[in-house]
Amino acid sequence: MAELLAFDNVSAGYGNSVVLEQISFRMQEGDSLAVLGRNGVGKTSLLITLMGLTRRHAGSILWRGRDISRMPTHQRAQSGLGWVPQERFIFPSLSVEEHLTAVARPGEWTVDKVYRLFPRLQERRGNMGNQLSGGEQQMLAIARALMVNPSLLLLDEPMEGLAPVIVQELTRAIRSLVEDRGLSVIVVEQHARLALSLTRRAMVLDRGRIVHESDSASLLADDDALRRLVAVA
Numbered sequence: 087m088a089e090l091l092a093f094d095n096v097s098a099g100y101g102n103s104v105v106l107e108q109i110s111f112r113m114q115e116g117d118s119l120a121v122l123g124r125n126g127v128g129k130t131s132l133l134i135t136l137m138g139l140t141r142r143h144a145g146s147i148l149w150r151g152r153d154i155s156r157m158p159t160h161q162r163a164q165s166g167l168g169w170v171p172q173e174r175f176i177f178p179s180l181s182v183e184e185h186l187t188a189v190a191r192p193g194e195w196t197v198d199k200v201y202r203l204f205p206r207l208q209e210r211r212g213n214m215g216n217q218l219s220g221g222e223q224q225m226l227a228i229a230r231a232l233m234v235n236p237s238l239l240l241l242d243e244p245m246e247g248l249a250p251v252i253v254q255e256l257t258r259a260i261r262s263l264v265e266d267r268g269l270s271v272i273v274v275e276q277h278a279r280l281a282l283s284l285t286r287r288a289m290v291l292d293r294g295r296i297v298h299e300s301d302s303a304s305l306l307a308d309d310d311a312l313r314r315l316v317a318v319a
């Protein structure tokens with residue numbers, strides 16, 4: 087399989103402060119990676135460093151073998167990085183369908199296809215962003231990222247603050263993206279067990295460094311390691 091992404095000794099942060107230190111990892115096409123860790127250890131910073139929104143102090147980021155370390159954020163998105171930020175950024179005065187058509191790029195994903203993945207969005211197609219529940223906004227944020235036809239989907243705490251029934255719906259959709267369609271994903275999640283059940287590989291951060299890497303299934307089966315690394319009960 088072709089190499090999709092490589093972080094090579096990346097240190098990055100905000101202004102002079104460094105919050106990610108010497109991060110190195112690789113992803114192949116079709117890989118799925120859970121990024122776990124306690125609050126404030128740098129999980130979101132990892133995703134936004136990939137999107138070019140932190141200050142890089144050292145190291146390089148290779149995307150399909152090309153160094154994108156200096157590439158502006160919009161070009162990273164155009165080259166196949168589909169970012170679903172924690173804040174969701176849904177526009178109050180655009181309808182569901184307008185959110186989707188506004189960003190559409192040619193490729194596998196169409197409005198009809200994302201409606202099949204999220205039937206709830208089809209029911210709400212004419213509703214404005216501010217008329218959606220938190221769960222529907224999250225579905226729309228993922229659907230909008232898919233409309234750009236990304237090669238790698240970056241999900242930042244997609245289940246945060248959502249009711250169990252919505253978490254189930256989102257889990258089903260993300261699982262189908264990963265398992266049936268072979269889409270490459272990085273999932274940052276506080277729900278460690280859920281993220282591990284959705285992915286093939288896992289990485290745990292602590293104070294900006296990688297402190298654990300393994301396949302997701304073996305970490306999921308190791309209660310002691312989960313407690314020690316991510317404080318999961």
Ligand SMILES: Nc1ncnc2c1ncn2[C@@H]1O[C@H](COP(=O)(O)OP(=O)(O)OP(=O)(O)O)[C@@H](O)[C@H]1O
Pocket residue numbers: 100105123124125126127128129130131132
């Ligand atoms: N815009 C910013 N400016 C300065 N420091 C920041 C900024 N955003 C995050 N930080 C700091 O960077 C560190 C890592 O934060 P980050 O949000 O990446 O962690 P996280 O693991 O995603 O946490 P959480 O689970 O709480 O979202 C924290 O110490 C945080 O205070």
